[in-house]
Amino acid sequence: MYDRIREKLSILADAAKYDVSCSSSGSNRKNDNKGLGNSHASGICHTYTEDGRCVSLLKILLTNHCIYDCAFCVSRKSNDIKRAAFTVQEVVDLTISFYRRNYIEGLFLSSGIFKDADFTMERLLRIVKKLRLEERFNGYIHLKTIPGASRELLTEAGLYADRMSINLEMPTETGLKLLAPDKSHEEVKKPLGFIQNTITQYKDEKKTGLIKSIPKFVPAGQSTQMVIGATPETDMEIMYSAAEYYKNFKLKRVYYSGYIPISYDSRMPQIGSQPPLLRENRLYQTDSLMRFYGFEVHELLNPNNPHLDTDIDPKLSWALRNPEQFPVDINTADYRMILRIPGIGTQSALKIIKARKFGKLRSDQLKKIGVAYNRAKFFMRCADTPYQLNDPEPSHIKGLILSETNSKYLKVAQNQLSLF
Amino acid sequence: MITYVFDGSFEGLLTAIFEFYEYKPKAVQLFWDRHYQPSMLEEPHIVTSDPAKADRVWKGLKKKISPEWLFNFYRTYLSEDPVIFQHLFEFARYVFDNPPGAENNFGNPHVMAVSKMNRMVGREKHRFTAFIRFQQTTDSIYYAPAEPDFNILPLISSFFKKRFADQKWVIYDVKRKYGLYYDLNTVEIISYEFIQNVDTSKPLLPANMLDEKEELADVLWKDYYKSTNIPARKNMKLHIQYLPKRYWKYLNEKHEKN
Ligand code: SF4
Numbered sequence: 139m140y141d142r143i144r145e146k147l148s149i150l151a152d153a154a155k156y157d158v159s160c161s162s163s164g165s166n167r168k169n170d171n172k173g174l175g176n177s178h179a180s181g182i183c184h185t186y187t188e189d190g191r192c193v194s195l196l197k198i199l200l201t202n203h204c205i206y207d208c209a210f211c212v213s214r215k216s217n218d219i220k221r222a223a224f225t226v227q228e229v230v231d232l233t234i235s236f237y238r239r240n241y242i243e244g245l246f247l248s249s250g251i252f253k254d255a256d257f258t259m260e261r262l263l264r265i266v267k268k269l270r271l272e273e274r275f276n277g278y279i280h281l282k283t284i285p286g287a288s289r290e291l292l293t294e295a296g297l298y299a300d301r302m303s304i305n306l307e308m309p310t311e312t313g314l315k316l317l318a319p320d321k322s323h324e325e326v327k328k329p330l331g332f333i334q335n336t337i338t339q340y341k342d343e344k345k346t347g348l349i350k351s352i353p354k355f356v357p358a359g360q361s362t363q364m365v366i367g368a369t370p371e372t373d374m375e376i377m378y379s380a381a382e383y384y385k386n387f388k389l390k391r392v393y394y395s396g397y398i399p400i401s402y403d404s405r406m407p408q409i410g411s412q413p414p415l416l417r418e419n420r421l422y423q424t425d426s427l428m429r430f431y432g433f434e435v436h437e438l439l440n441p442n443n444p445h446l447d448t449d450i451d452p453k454l455s456w457a458l459r460n461p462e463q464f465p466v467d468i469n470t471a472d473y474r475m476i477l478r479i480p481g482i483g484t485q486s487a488l489k490i491i492k493a494r495k496f497g498k499l500r501s502d503q504l505k506k507i508g509v510a511y512n513r514a515k516f517f518m519r520c521a522d523t524p525y526q527l528n529d530p531e532p533s534h535i536k537g538l539i540l541s542e543t544n545s546k547y548l549k550v551a552q553n554q555l556s557l558f
Numbered sequence: 559m560i561t562y563v564f565d566g567s568f569e570g571l572l573t574a575i576f577e578f579y580e581y582k583p584k585a586v587q588l589f590w591d592r593h594y595q596p597s598m599l600e601e602p603h604i605v606t607s608d609p610a611k612a613d614r615v616w617k618g619l620k621k622k623i624s625p626e627w628l629f630n631f632y633r634t635y636l637s638e639d640p641v642i643f644q645h646l647f648e649f650a651r652y653v654f655d656n657p658p659g660a661e662n663n664f665g666n667p668h669v670m671a672v673s674k675m676n677r678m679v680g681r682e683k684h685r686f687t688a689f690i691r692f693q694q695t696t697d698s699i700y701y702a703p704a705e706p707d708f709n710i711l712p713l714i715s716s717f718f719k720k721r722f723a724d725q726k727w728v729i730y731d732v733k734r735k736y737g738l739y740y741d742l743n744t745v746e747i748i749s750y751e752f753i754q755n756v757d758t759s760k761p762l763l764p765a766n767m768l769d770e771k772e773e774l775a776d777v778l779w780k781d782y783y784k785s786t787n788i789p790a791r792k793n794m795k796l797h798i799q800y801l802p803k804r805y806w807k808y809l810n811e812k813h814e815k816n
Pocket of ligand 1: 204205206207208211212213214215249250251
């Protein structure tokens with residue numbers, strides 16, 4: 139008896155899953171109207187898929203009908219698949235019924251473009267408004283910005299959504315043109331810029347303190363996604379593009395989604411070829427080095443090194459290319475340099491800074507603090523480091539570290555290659 | 559070395575710390591009475607929980623360590639781990655006997671042990687804000703049984719109260735046999751009697767106790783979970799690392815096919 143709604147959900151969740159963002163973080167909507175829900179600054183994963191991805195939001199399309207024909211997309215017009223569309227009320231009911239059972243943090247709503255951009259955006263807006271105003275729902279809402287939608291609709295949507303996002307799809311304009319001739323990065327930049335400006339405006343108004351209660355406007359900021367491996371960009375091109383968007387639009391996140399072949403289009407990898415999981419992982423590592431470790435993108439990737447190493451992570455790779463920066467003395471160096479030591483994360487670095495006030499740290503203490511000492515030892519000195527006449531060669535260090543670690547991704551990648 | 563035996567309560571732990579300074583023995587081995595085996599060779603000191611003494615120690619700690627650490631001290635206690643009780647005892651002594659700021663010396667083994675366990679309890683708490691699954695009952699109370707590793711119900715109470723302010727709910731710790739009940743105003747601690755009609759050995763309530771909308775919600779959630787999966791990316795090792803099997807019992811999406 140539930141067949142109809144079950145079928146819709148399966149079609150429209152399936153089509154939405156290629157959008158990898160599931161973050162529910164960065165907002166702090168409180169439940170002060172004694173309604174339902176709130177959102178937490180750090181976000182919560184309520185369950186995990188069998189490949190270890192976080193499930194935090196009910197991620198669905200309003201419809202997978204679409205007037206466009208982007209080659210990389212399952213919902214493209216020319217694709218022969220089942221189509222479906224939710225009603226406004228169905229989306230509202232699903233969200234509330236999942237939320238009340240603590241299955242999810244909120245809703246991630248996207249849509250294929252039916253009729254035109256404004257028509258689609260208006261329908262999305264109706265859903266978020268109903269959730270916020272009628273259901274008094276304060277959980278997390280991530281809303282897709284429909285490219286080409288009017289400023290009025292976007293401004294109104296921003297008053298109800300926690301995050302908005304719009305995908306670059308391909309890392310470069312050339313890549314995008316190749317697969318979706320109707321689309322351009324320009325039409326992504328326009329709404330990104332407009333929404334970012336409005337966010338800043340609201341923040342500034344708040345600062346002046348003139349108006350008591352400034353409503354929230356996209357409090358969790360904006361994000362975007364690029365598909366990796368469908369078009370021939372280098373890692374350098376991908377990350378330079380990401381860095382540019384982080385900077386110009388103050389994005390909260392850029393997501394990298396390894397392309398999973400979904401069509402026999404000769405311009406792209408064929409169905410059955412494996413998604414580039416190792417590469418995707420290395421890109422995320424690079425991304426977090428830029429966001430949390432104080433690295434500039436050109437330190438990690440540049441014309442001399444346009445590709446990330448596959449056998450070692452980008453931080454280790456940077457350290458090996460810059461031996462003159464090491465060894466770093468744990469007991470005297472500043473936070474910035476300690477962070478750059480392979481095997482030391484942000485948590486351990488903070489602990490080191492606190493703990494060394496009580497006396498010079500020894501290797502056994504560093505291990506307890508959480509430092510991956512077997513890796514870090516080549517790049518640092520502490521109280522009980524034996525004196526060494528000459529530093530070992532980078533290539534030698536690499537060999538020693540590799541012989542000890544087995545990257546799980548490397549293993550996966552290798553046995554996947556052996557399948558073919 | 560003298561043996562202190564206490565009742566396992568937080569008040570008891572603080573009292574033990576008080577009585578250390580009262581009697582000043584050289585060193586203390588602290589036992590939770592539940593795990594203590596009396597022996598002929600020693601006469602243990604029995605610590606009787608004393609609210610006044612506990613309060614003085616708590617106030618003393620408050621003066622010495624940051625509010626965050628004060629909370630961490632309590633949170634670590636909720637691990638109910640006998641070894642950690644000893645570390646907490648030594649930790650308190652260490653911060654009392656040293657100038658302010660000593661709690662940040664991660665080179666000290668007790669500081670390290672407490673902060674490690676604090677993180678583990680924190681993680682368990684965080685997991686249960688995520689892994690609690692409510693079932694809507696016929697009398698419109700949302701019910702969720704749970705079996706956390708540590709005694710984290712006190713830590714998640716305000717989270718659920720704030721989030722689900724407009725629905726009645728019960729979260730019941732099956733192992734520790736007590737729960738929380740929110741009646742739209744306050745959260746109360748409830749004992750087994752409150753849910754005596756429920757067979758707590760089963761993760762799911764029987765159909766006759768469930769609201770008519772429950773079945774569809776459950777089916778749709780399982781469908782949704784299935785459809786989020788991308789077979790080409792399957793990685794069960796990672797899956798189980800994030801979602802350890804011991805939690806599956808109460809996660810309806812991990813139950814066998816419907
Ligand atoms: S416009 Fe969006 S939904 Fe439509 S085909 Fe292109 S990517 Fe897919």
